[in-house]
Amino acid sequence: MALSRVLHWGPMAALVIIFWVSLATVACNSMYWPSHSSWGGLVNLTAFLMISSSTLYHFMSALLVGPGHVPKGWEPQEESDKEMLQFCHTCVAYKAPRSHHCRKCGKCIQKMDHHCPWINNCVGHQNHGFFVGFLLSAVLGCAHASWILSMSIYYGLHRSWFAHHGLGHEPKVVLTLFTLIVFIFALGMAIGVVLAVGALLFFQIRSIVRNQTGIEDWIMEKAAYRLRGTSKTLLNPYDLGLSNNFGLVLNLSCRPKCDGIDWPLRDGAHKFDLTHEQILQKRDKRLRTREYRIRLSYSGSWCPFWSMGFRVACQPPCADEPRIPLDIGDVVFVTRWKKHWLYGDKAQQSLTTNVRIRGWFPRKCAIEVVDGRHAEDDFSSHDKPTKKKQR
Numbered sequence: 001m002a003l004s005r006v007l008h009w010g011p012m013a014a015l016v017i018i019f020w021v022s023l024a025t026v027a028c029n030s031m032y033w034p035s036h037s038s039w040g041g042l043v044n045l046t047a048f049l050m051i052s053s054s055t056l057y058h059f060m061s062a063l064l065v066g067p068g069h070v071p072k073g074w075e076p077q078e079e080s081d082k083e084m085l086q087f088c089h090t091c092v093a094y095k096a097p098r099s100h101h102c103r104k105c106g107k108c109i110q111k112m113d114h115h116c117p118w119i120n121n122c123v124g125h126q127n128h129g130f131f132v133g134f135l136l137s138a139v140l141g142c143a144h145a146s147w148i149l150s151m152s153i154y155y156g157l158h159r160s161w162f163a164h165h166g167l168g169h170e171p172k173v174v175l176t177l178f179t180l181i182v183f184i185f186a187l188g189m190a191i192g193v194v195l196a197v198g199a200l201l202f203f204q205i206r207s208i209v210r211n212q213t214g215i216e217d218w219i220m221e222k223a224a225y226r227l228r229g230t231s232k233t234l235l236n237p238y239d240l241g242l243s244n245n246f247g248l249v250l251n252l253s254c255r256p257k258c259d260g261i262d263w264p265l266r267d268g269a270h271k272f273d274l275t276h277e278q279i280l281q282k283r284d285k286r287l288r289t290r291e292y293r294i295r296l297s298y299s300g301s302w303c304p305f306w307s308m309g310f311r312v313a314c315q316p317p318c319a320d321e322p323r324i325p326l327d328i329g330d331v332v333f334v335t336r337w338k339k340h341w342l343y344g345d346k347a348q349q350s351l352t353t354n355v356r357i358r359g360w361f362p363r364k365c366a367i368e369v370v371d372g373r374h375a376e377d378d379f380s381s382h383d384k385p386t387k388k389k390q391r
């Protein structure tokens with residue numbers, strides 16, 4: 001189980017980067033600031049090795065500890081609470097507050113933030129602290145590595161110049177073509193990590209400060225849209241103030257303080273504020289759902305240039321969401337509209353399977369079913385109402 005989590009492109013690539021940058025930096029440091037000849041060099045090397053091990057430790061912990069799952073068959077103690085929660089048909093359990101079903105993990109995840117391909121696991125309740133520890137160590141370690149690597153490459157490339165014109169106490173860095181390439185690649189990776197992981201760290205810290213996950217950001221945004229024009233507002237029920245919010249996720253052990261089912265709440269908030277809001281949002285989505293029947297089969301191709309034409313292939317929905325292969329006669333319940341693409345749930349023939357098939361398909365494959373009749377879905381007549389609905 002643990003091995004299958006690691007044997008995936010994400011963790012393998014992350015481990016290659018961690019080891020490549022660490023080994024190249026240690027090799028450079030031994031020439032740039034040798035640890036055997038000065039205390040400063042020893043302290044510098046020790047500091048780097050500590051932060052590098054911390055990166056590896058927090059990375060493996062986030063991957064192996066996992067986010068925490070809602071127990072199979074879980075239901076609230078009070079019968080009346082069931083109507084405030086959504087039911088997951090795959091896990092055959094109610095979705096506890098803050099939990100969401102991850103299609104990649106195939107389970108309901110406690111306080112799900114996002115599915116991270118680099119750890120090949122979800123980031124959620126149990127591993128949030130480890131994940132942030134990993135991001136922080138990676139950014140600090142790579143900033144340190146970028147400095148040692150770039151200074152070493154600089155002194156290595158100018159070695160002969162310093163031999164003639166230098167003061168004699170410059171670091172003596174010897175490069176071969178092979179080590180130069182290895183160090184330049186390591187420097188590129190280290191700078192890339194500082195920028196990309198640094199941005200991710202910023203969003204994670206913001207999420208901890210507000211005690212609001214990435215998914216909850218999205219729910220709150222949709223709630224603000226749903227409640228516009230009314231006197232009601234929805235406040236995040238889990239926001240306990242800066243220091244309490246931090247304490248819930250970050251501490252020395254990186255382990256969370258509550259059980260992932262019952263959450264401490266802000267004064268005046270109710271434990272089902274967000275779950276009830278989601279139910280209302282789902283209801284609104286059902287109201288705007290429209291039925292389409294397939295008249296041209298579609299292979300599920302991401303770039304259907306030959307079958308669907310230039311305009312469809314060149315204006316794909318810009319999203320990391322699936323495409324669904326369809327046959328003539330299939331029925332799809334559409335919830336999102338783009339000029340050349342539609343997104344929806346495919347109607348299932350057999351009721352035995354609970355797996356939903358949903359995704360994007362070219363708009364020209366389908367015609368809308370209106371009161372049991374087929375209406376030609378030409379863009380001119382539908383663009384205006386659908387655009388309004390998308391917003």
Ligand SMILES: [Zn+2]
Nearest residue numbers: 088091101108
């Ligand atoms: Zn589930």
Ligand SMILES: [Zn+2]
Nearest residue numbers: 102105115122
């Ligand atoms: Zn997942």
